[in-house]
Amino acid sequence: MTSQVNAISKSAYFALFRINKIRNLLDRATTEKLIHAFVSSKLDFCNSLLVGLPQNQLSKLQSVQNAAAKLISRSGKYDEVSPILYDLHWLKVEFRINFKIMLFVFKILSGHAPHYLSSLIERYVPRNRSLRSGDSNNVTLVRTDKHKKTKENPRTTIKRYGWRAFSVVAPFLWNELPRSVRQSPNLVTFNSGLKTFYFKKQFNL
Structure with a gap:
């Protein structure tokens, strides 16, 4: 993963170097469009694979975004x-990665994701169906034999098995979202609510 981060x-x-060469000829709006096309797109491409990066690797990508913002x-x-x-x-790089993971989960629960992803998580159904949590649209980890008998809480499970597994990190991140976001009626509403949630979290609003 280090080689991938270095390549990105x-x-x-x-790309930033080349844009900076002509920055004096560009207005802000045009510069922002070029940044999105040639820099942000590189940070976002398949970024769900970068979930759980060590902080030192994540910092490298964040430094790129910071430089782009300052340009x-x-x-x-x-x-x-x-x-x-x-x-x-x-959104900072870490939240952009989380955003992509959450987008996949929404598509899974909406029935618009490929089976190889859909088989990794399932909707949480409480034993007592009268519980209010039953309509909260939570998801649960589809446990493999390695996880099956553990009684650890989600944070401990993540520390043990790592953030790198979609089946581990996706339910954890999803269940942290506000109920109003999880219950969004469509993708447009979900994207808007999710962006707002992470933006407020990022800036402690």
């Missing part, structure tokens, strides 16, 4: 990046 970073920085805003190298990300309404 190298390619994205090269758009014409900020200095040492300027605080958080206000810039807020102004751009950008």
